[in-house]
Amino acid sequence: MNEINLACVVEDDPVHLFLTKQVITLSGMVKQTVVCQNGKDAYDMLVSRISSSESLPDLILLDLNMPIWDGWQFLDEISALSLDQKITIYIVTSSSDEDDLKRAEKYNLRGNYIIKPITIDKLREIIYEMN
Structure with missing residues (x-):
């Protein structure tokens, strides 16, 4: 089975955070979040x-849409980092x-754009495509 070691959820809404964490757990494909x-x-x-x-x-x-830094500012800042490891980013939003x-096209993420909520099937599809 395809698995990933570490996933990061960047989410300020407690309901969507809870649902996303449940999907990750139920997928059985992520070792740590x-x-x-x-x-x-x-x-x-x-x-x-x-x-x-x-x-x-x-x-x-x-x-x-989050306080302090929104997703766009995060994408601007991360693009300036030199990363040795590839990180797959999916925008998961209600917009x-x-x-x-x-x-999202500016960051080559138009295909990586999901309208909330993320489903188990969609998460599994993402992880299969990563591996």
Whole structure:
């Protein structure tokens, strides 16, 4: 079975966070999950893992609308990091706004755009495609 070692969920809404964590657990395909409440927390987590030579998440499920740093600011900042490991990023949002879809293209993430909630089948499909 395909598995990933570490997934990161960047989500500020407690209901969507709970549902996403349940989907991850029920998929049986993710060994460990880390949760960040906003883009700044996620960025700081990545920088900390890089500086301590810890493994980075294989997958980031990123909400767009969050306080402090939204998903877009996170994407801007992470693109400036030099990463030795490939991280697959999926935008998981309630926004079906065409402007957001177009903006996702800037980061080559238009195909990696999921309208909430993420399902077990969709998560499994993502992980199969990663491996």
